[in-house]
Amino acid sequence: MNISQNNRVLSGMRPTGLLHLGHYHGVLKNWIELQHSYECFYFVADWHALTTHYENPSIIAESSRDMVIDWLAAGVNPGNSTIFVQSRIPEHAELHTLLSMITPLGWLLRVPSYKDQQEKIKDRDLATYGFLGYPLLQSADILIYKAGFVPVGEDQVAHVELTREVARRFNHFYGKEADFEQKVEAAIKKMGKKNARLYNDVRKRFQEQGESEALSIGKAMLESQQNISLNDRDRLLGHLEGGGRIILPEPQSLLSVSPKMPGLDGQKMSKTYNNTVTLRDPPEVIEKKIRTMPTDPARVRRTDPGDPEKCPVWDLHQVYTSETTRAQLAEGCKTASIGCLDCKQHIIDAIIDELKPIQQRMQDYLNDLSGVDSIINEGCEAARDVAQDTIEEVRKVMGLPG
Ligand code: TRP
Ligand code: SF4
Numbered sequence: 001m002n003i004s005q006n007n008r009v010l011s012g013m014r015p016t017g018l019l020h021l022g023h024y025h026g027v028l029k030n031w032i033e034l035q036h037s038y039e040c041f042y043f044v045a046d047w048h049a050l051t052t053h054y055e056n057p058s059i060i061a062e063s064s065r066d067m068v069i070d071w072l073a074a075g076v077n078p079g080n081s082t083i084f085v086q087s088r089i090p091e092h093a094e095l096h097t098l099l100s101m102i103t104p105l106g107w108l109l110r111v112p113s114y115k116d117q118q119e120k121i122k123d124r125d126l127a128t129y130g131f132l133g134y135p136l137l138q139s140a141d142i143l144i145y146k147a148g149f150v151p152v153g154e155d156q157v158a159h160v161e162l163t164r165e166v167a168r169r170f171n172h173f174y175g176k177e178a179d180f181e182q183k184v185e186a187a188i189k190k191m192g193k194k195n196a197r198l199y200n201d202v203r204k205r206f207q208e209q210g211e212s213e214a215l216s217i218g219k220a221m222l223e224s225q226q227n228i229s230l231n232d233r234d235r236l237l238g239h240l241e242g243g244g245r246i247i248l249p250e251p252q253s254l255l256s257v258s259p260k261m262p263g264l265d266g267q268k269m270s271k272t273y274n275n276t277v278t279l280r281d282p283p284e285v286i287e288k289k290i291r292t293m294p295t296d297p298a299r300v301r302r303t304d305p306g307d308p309e310k311c312p313v314w315d316l317h318q319v320y321t322s323e324t325t326r327a328q329l330a331e332g333c334k335t336a337s338i339g340c341l342d343c344k345q346h347i348i349d350a351i352i353d354e355l356k357p358i359q360q361r362m363q364d365y366l367n368d369l370s371g372v373d374s375i376i377n378e379g380c381e382a383a384r385d386v387a388q389d390t391i392e393e394v395r396k397v398m399g400l401p402g
Pocket of ligand 2: 344
């Protein structure tokens with residue numbers, strides 16, 4: 001594992017319609033933040049969208065470019081992130097096929113989303129080979145870039161966990177070289193006497209005593225070695241943990257901490273519930289959507305007092321309104337000194353303000369579609385270079401012609 005791949009973030013989004021505030025608050029803001037500290041790869045997961053939308057794929061083609069435009073408008077920066085489209089990097093599919101050879105069927109049947117989604121989505125037949133393979137395709141997406149970190153929501157953590165297991169199994173099968181032990185010994189020598197002693201000591205402590213602290217010390221030490229090659233470092237990292245060379249590093253999930261974005265009806269914001277404000281809604285649509293939101297059902301007339309805890313508008317205030325203003329609004333609601341429209345106006349203004357700069361940038365990109373296409377083309381080329389290096393290595397260790 002070299003430093004840069006360890007510092008790589010990868011994430012994808014399925015192009016199945018317009019992005020809404022749930023995507024913005026739950027995912028995009030996080031992606032944008034990560035750009036400051038990581039080398040980021042963000043992609044349009046169009047094959048993943050096909051696993052559920054295979055009967056009516058037109059929405060996928062329609063929303064792919066628009067989704068990228070919305071990412072850019074929200075602040076994903078093509079100057080320091082690689083933005084690309086999954087289906088244009090065939091190496092993802094090749095790695096998916098190769099990983100499928102070593103993936104026990106039980107591992108896929110056990111992933112919770114497989115059964116959950118089938119039960120939830122009744123209007124489509126998801127008992128397909130492609131849908132069962134959904135998390136393994138995701139593993140291929142991650143491993144083809146040797147990403148160290150995957151920002152995901154809670155529902156995706158099991159997919160990253162599967163990825164770790166598949167990578168471990170892959171390294172176990174294919175990380176063994178005939179002359180592994182000799183190469184390890186030569187690499188240890190290159191580190192100098194003092195480091196060699198430290199390495200052997202922490203390895204022993206980890207393997208015999210299971211001391212995870214010793215493992216961390218060993219890893220940190222290997223990461224800082226200047227006088228061994230990257231391949232040697234991967235060998236030693238594998239050897240330290242008691243396996244062969246690490247070809248596909250295990251990624252970690254970065255769980256997004258933002259709470260669920262409430263929708264217009266008190267449920268989580270989601271296209272399925274038809275309760276969204278999209279990033280493209282103009283101010284008058286935003287105004288209408290918020291004005292028609294249900295409130296505390298006990299507040300029938302303006303003079304009836306209400307209870308904010310029973311009102312979906314209140315959930316939005318948690319996202320958009322300061323604590324001081326919230327205290328005033330709660331008081332006004334309970335004493336019927338303010339009307340619901342007064343209360344809602346704060347939300348309307350906050351959303352319009354939030355989306356205004358985003359929509360301005362969106363318009364610039366919409367006026368320059370060929371510029372957007374260039375960004376995507378360049379991202380695809382850069383991603384493909386990385387993916388090709390990995391797939392060549394994978395073909396080699398699996399005994400396939402280069
Ligand atoms: N399954 C993810 C979702 O629905 C999208 C996705 C596909 C993804 N491949 C990925 C996310 C790889 C992270 C890494 O949100
Ligand atoms: Fe909901 Fe605000 Fe109306 Fe109270 S005043 S019921 S919190 S919209």
